[in-house]
Amino acid sequence: MKDIKWLLVGLAWALSVCLVPQAALAGKVQITWWHAMSGSNGKVVDAIVKDFNAAHPDFELKALYSGSYEETLTRYVTAYRSKTAPSLVQSYEVGTQTMLSSGAIVPVYQIPGMVGEKWDWAQYVIPITNYYQSGGNLWSMPFNSSTAMLYYNKDLFAKAGLDPNRPPATWEELEAQGKKLLASGAVKHALSFGWPDWQFEQMFATHNQLFANNDNGRSRLATKVLINSAFGVKVLDMWVRLAKQGIFIYGGPEYSANSAFQGGQIAMLMQSTSSLAGITKGSKFKVGTAFLPRLEGYPSGNSVIGGASLWVTKGQSKEQLRAVWAFLKYLAQPKVAVAWHKGTGYFPAVNAAVADLLNEGWFSKDPNSLTAFLQILSGRRDTAAAAGVRLGPFVQIREFERTAIEKAVAGQLSPKAALDEAARKADQLLADFARLNP
Amino acid sequence: MANAADQERFPGHPLLPYVLVLPSVAVIGVFLVVPFLQSVQDSFYASTAFGTNTIYVGLRNYERVLASSDYRDSALATLLLSSFVIVVGLALSLAIAQLLNQKIRGQGFYQVAFIWTYALAPSVAGAIWALMFAPATGFVPFVVAELFDDYVLNWMTNGDLALLVVSVAAAWKMLGYNIVFFLAGLQNIPEEFVQAAKVDGAGPWRTFRDITFPMLSPTTTFLLFVNTIYAFFQIFGLIDIMTRGGPGNATNILIYKLYRDAFLYLDAGAASAQSIIIFVVIAVAGTIQLRFATRKAIYAR
Numbered sequence: 001m002k003d004i005k006w007l008l009v010g011l012a013w014a015l016s017v018c019l020v021p022q023a024a025l026a027g028k029v030q031i032t033w034w035h036a037m038s039g040s041n042g043k044v045v046d047a048i049v050k051d052f053n054a055a056h057p058d059f060e061l062k063a064l065y066s067g068s069y070e071e072t073l074t075r076y077v078t079a080y081r082s083k084t085a086p087s088l089v090q091s092y093e094v095g096t097q098t099m100l101s102s103g104a105i106v107p108v109y110q111i112p113g114m115v116g117e118k119w120d121w122a123q124y125v126i127p128i129t130n131y132y133q134s135g136g137n138l139w140s141m142p143f144n145s146s147t148a149m150l151y152y153n154k155d156l157f158a159k160a161g162l163d164p165n166r167p168p169a170t171w172e173e174l175e176a177q178g179k180k181l182l183a184s185g186a187v188k189h190a191l192s193f194g195w196p197d198w199q200f201e202q203m204f205a206t207h208n209q210l211f212a213n214n215d216n217g218r219s220r221l222a223t224k225v226l227i228n229s230a231f232g233v234k235v236l237d238m239w240v241r242l243a244k245q246g247i248f249i250y251g252g253p254e255y256s257a258n259s260a261f262q263g264g265q266i267a268m269l270m271q272s273t274s275s276l277a278g279i280t281k282g283s284k285f286k287v288g289t290a291f292l293p294r295l296e297g298y299p300s301g302n303s304v305i306g307g308a309s310l311w312v313t314k315g316q317s318k319e320q321l322r323a324v325w326a327f328l329k330y331l332a333q334p335k336v337a338v339a340w341h342k343g344t345g346y347f348p349a350v351n352a353a354v355a356d357l358l359n360e361g362w363f364s365k366d367p368n369s370l371t372a373f374l375q376i377l378s379g380r381r382d383t384a385a386a387a388g389v390r391l392g393p394f395v396q397i398r399e400f401e402r403t404a405i406e407k408a409v410a411g412q413l414s415p416k417a418a419l420d421e422a423a424r425k426a427d428q429l430l431a432d433f434a435r436l437n438p
Numbered sequence: 439m440a441n442a443a444d445q446e447r448f449p450g451h452p453l454l455p456y457v458l459v460l461p462s463v464a465v466i467g468v469f470l471v472v473p474f475l476q477s478v479q480d481s482f483y484a485s486t487a488f489g490t491n492t493i494y495v496g497l498r499n500y501e502r503v504l505a506s507s508d509y510r511d512s513a514l515a516t517l518l519l520s521s522f523v524i525v526v527g528l529a530l531s532l533a534i535a536q537l538l539n540q541k542i543r544g545q546g547f548y549q550v551a552f553i554w555t556y557a558l559a560p561s562v563a564g565a566i567w568a569l570m571f572a573p574a575t576g577f578v579p580f581v582v583a584e585l586f587d588d589y590v591l592n593w594m595t596n597g598d599l600a601l602l603v604v605s606v607a608a609a610w611k612m613l614g615y616n617i618v619f620f621l622a623g624l625q626n627i628p629e630e631f632v633q634a635a636k637v638d639g640a641g642p643w644r645t646f647r648d649i650t651f652p653m654l655s656p657t658t659t660f661l662l663f664v665n666t667i668y669a670f671f672q673i674f675g676l677i678d679i680m681t682r683g684g685p686g687n688a689t690n691i692l693i694y695k696l697y698r699d700a701f702l703y704l705d706a707g708a709a710s711a712q713s714i715i716i717f718v719v720i721a722v723a724g725t726i727q728l729r730f731a732t733r734k735a736i737y738a739r
Contacts, residue, residue: 098704104488188574249592250594251573253682253684257574406595432484436484
């Protein structure tokens with residue numbers, strides 16, 4: 001009996017010795033990265049990390065999938081408060097102000113100076129870096145960037161007697177085509193949205209309208225949202241009108257509406273570009289893509305960048321910071337950025353990668369992955385309204401937007417009343433946030 | 439300290455009993471009492487997500503929560519949902535258990551067929567119901583549209599419908615569990631009682647009302663309590679998969695709202711205040727239920 005006990009102890013000891021990371025023995029600098037990329041995107045991340053480690057024998061980067069964006073942020077907050085935060089964390093775009101105000105991070109623009117290097121920030125794609133800039137400098141490294149676009153079913157367009165190569169450019173056209181689609185009996189509803197709250201924000205940005213005061217919360221913390229402005233009410237009024245005609249059907253949050261589009265029950269879907277691979281693969285019809293439809297008579301802005309970026313935790317040793325920087329530089333290498341785009345559908349973040357993709361003829365092979373890229377490159381880059389809104393309690397305010405859209409579409413409240421209610425709640429949260437983050 | 443009587447009840451070292459209960463007390467202390475006290479403290483503060491700034495706000499978190507229309511809507515939704523789960527769910531379970539208790543062919547098959555829903559993970563159950571009711575692709579909206587002249591059944595926009603669907607799914611999910619207990623309770627009722635009632639000329643309804651139901655009261659009390667806890671807390675998974683509290687917060691029940699405030703919006707103060715409020719409500723409801731029901735319950739036979 002006693003022998004077995006000692007055997008077990010010995011075994012446990014032997015195991016624990018084996019588990020001591022090889023890297024520590026080899027004297028490598030270890031850094032950890034928490035990310036929220038699962039499924040096929042997670043595999044691409046793993047491949048990048050593996051190649052990085054192979055190319056950098058001094059560093060050992062460990063990438064850990066830490067749940068959804070929300071979960072990753074919550075975990076990061078907890079870890080930071082208990083001083084066990086990873087070197088690098090991926091945070092979604094709505095968490096940007098939270099991270100900026102966190103006091104937990106080093107802005108990426110300061111890192112080259114800290115490790116004694118120089119870096120050319122102009123090599124990144126401007127509409128993407130615009131989103132993550134504060135005071136003219138980049139605070140987090142763009143990683144997986146997407147935007148919204150219009151997907152449409154070419155087969156259903158043809159069935160309804162519409163030109164399958166002429167998607168709607170304006171909401172007026174969309175309404176007319178929607179009526180035809182319904183009248184032809186091809187579909188019962190023509191259009192739905194993914195991320196309806198985000199689509200509402202997109203409407204503001206693509207028409208160069210401010211969503212909140214203080215330059216969309218980009219010059220100082222926003223204290224007031226402008227969602228119940230004349231423009232906001234006009235947009236929601238229009239959506240409700242389309243819903244009453246049966247042209248628009250509200251499809252729920254995030255990706256719930258995708259299945260209706262892929263099943264051919266609706267002919268058009270406004271959704272994130274990150275759905276492109278899934279939609280193309282999962283649909284038995286010809287998928288077309290187009291810019292987000294516009295309202296006539298309004299100035300043009302740009303579509304807002306979504307997705308996530310990478311933030312560097314402060315208080316790391318110089319060696320760790322050097323390792324983190326090596327990785328961030330690695331991500332900017334054209335071949336890495338190209339592989340990332342091809343594997344996931346997210347935008348390549350550096351201009352050189354875009355050039356490589358163009359030279360290679362990638363976009364002519366897959367024109368749908370060019371659509372959204374042209375959309376952001378052809379849009380305005382010089383206004384805060386076009387860069388998109390930045391809010392402290394953004395996640396909550398987005399819920400208020402969604403609730404307002406849901407209530408208005410269901411006929412529970414008028415669009416104006418629904419947006420007023422959302423704006424009142426949002427302003428209170430903004431005031432709370434401003435008080436805590438003076 | 440230790441008198442003779444104690445010595446007799448607990449032979450051995452006088453401290454032994456305390457040592458023996460220490461592990462349980464320690465676990466409860468570390469995992470329940472300490473976090474609870476922490477929540478009580480947090481509920482009086484407002485703080486940034488990263489804890490960089492914390493302001494004492496007194497009772498403001500409570501005032502805010504109780505004054506907000508969202509919270510009242512959430513409480514109402516919780517009340518409606520839990521009433522449905524408790525009243526309709528339990529009544530249906532009892533009726534089915536009564537039927538399953540008959541000596542019929544294939545009894546085992548029927549029992550399993552009704553009980554298996556409990557073995558489903560909430561995510562699976564939620565996905566099944568969500569797919570069934572998916573506005574554009576689901577089976578139920580399709581049937582409704584065929585039957586009622588293209589009526590659009592869209593629970594993504596219709597809050598009342600969403601609450602009903604979630605309530606039905608929640609009650610359905612709990613059906614198996616309730617049936618198992620009711621079945622066990624029914625099978626424990628001595629046959630003689632029922633026979634005697636029959637001899638006295640009682641019909642099936644009378645037998646049920648005066649014999650079966652009172653004899654089942656310990657089971658019913660237990661299930662009442664379990665279902666309340668279920669409807670308040672464990673429905674979380676279903677809500678998260680099916681509606682995420684929407685549309686228009688129609689299914690944003692208390693526990694889901696608390697989760698979102700704490701882990702999505704990183705507002706520890708408001709979330710702590712809510713958790714204390716739920717704690718008080720559940721404690722009061724539980725005490726009343728137990729008091730009331732145990733007085734009525736017939737344990738002796």
